[in-house]
Amino acid sequence: MRIRSFDYWAAPSLEEALIELDLCRADAKVIAGGTDLVLNMKKKNIQPRRVISLHNLDELDFVKPDDSGVRIGALTKHADLAADPFLKQHLPILCQAVGLIGSWQIRNVGTIGGNICNASPAADSAPPLLVLDAQLILASKTAEKKISLDSFFTGPGATTLESDQILKEIVIELPKQPAAGCYLKLRRRKAVDVSLVGVAFQAETGSDGKTLAKVGIALGGVAPIPVRAPEAEAILVGLTLDEAVTKISDCAKIAVKAASPIDDVRATASYRRTIINVFIHRCAQNVLNTLKNGGGN
């Protein structure tokens, strides 16, 4: 599997990368870890003429807590995120999900920015980032824009990223009240395999610690893009933890409606719908139990 020849340039800084990208635009493909891009170049799905590499940009490899939340550099590797002590304490759902990406070998090279920009409908980082209301900072030569991840994906492999933009950071606000989350992923093999279904469930209580003030549910692998299930979330918001337990089945049924899965070689649409239902039950029970026992973060 030979990769077609291309011109290569390793950017020494983000600033220079953005200037170069502005000149090349759609002729160039930006590479981070390359675990997806190299594979796609081998398969001849993508055959760029020019590749701009960001692999030297340590300036984008960080997890930085700030006043209201945390900023994650786009080039932070999955393995580092999964093991980051601050994230493990405050946003464990993200660590859980990125810890399930690919294999250890993939997580040591693949980056969160690459996972997002590659825009696989089954990207494991997407459902937790959606329920955490993550924002993306997109940089171009002339400007920086902050957009919500919710409006970033437009289709399989497609995003609103302009040809002169690079994803720079992911910004997440931390829950202010006790919160808990859970991500479950269905796959055929214990490693490497892409998600057939990914379900993220995040809930935050009010200041009383007893009612649900915020609920986030997002699904991966079951629609052209990772999707949220706002109607299913609304069923649980405002309920006490005990009331919520009795409404999980209703919530799961409605959440399934947010999905539009397809039959493919990996699984049938109907199997994927069944699994969404099962996973919402498991996630919700896990999260509500954690909150009830005061184990949130």
Place this chain on the structure above:
Amino acid sequence: MRVPINITVNGEEYHLEVKPNRVLLDVLRDDLGLTGTKKGCGLGKCGACTILMDGRPVHSCLLLAAHADRRQITTIEGIAAEEPHPLQAAFVAKGAVQCGFCTPGMINAAKALLDANPDPDEAEIKSAIAGNLCRCTGYNQIVSAIQSCTLSKSDLQAAERGESNE
């Protein structure tokens, strides 16, 4: 077009000029003659090409050689000098090698695990080698070989005491 790279492989420094479309696996095997690293699927699914980059296991089949610039690479040839590495000896002793094609990748993944965590439990071992396929042994012998190389806390304390006595 060629890209200049400086890489350290098994302690030796190399200054190479590589075409950007080449992956590290091919450079190791074809240019440096280090054929211990195996080419299986070439798609990052089988783990046979696993090497250590700065001590962490990565697929050399999915890594552009240009991305290995300024990195420390360890292949199976660099795991041990003259005597086999304890993991290699354990793989032999436990019958964890049949056809041997997955073995270099398995040993590298196992070594990275034990370097980071000398006393992993069975689940941690299985998770560390989950990206490495073996079609012969059924994994039990491999897990058991790795288990025989783990060091419990008391082993580690004994080793530390041993050193301080010297």
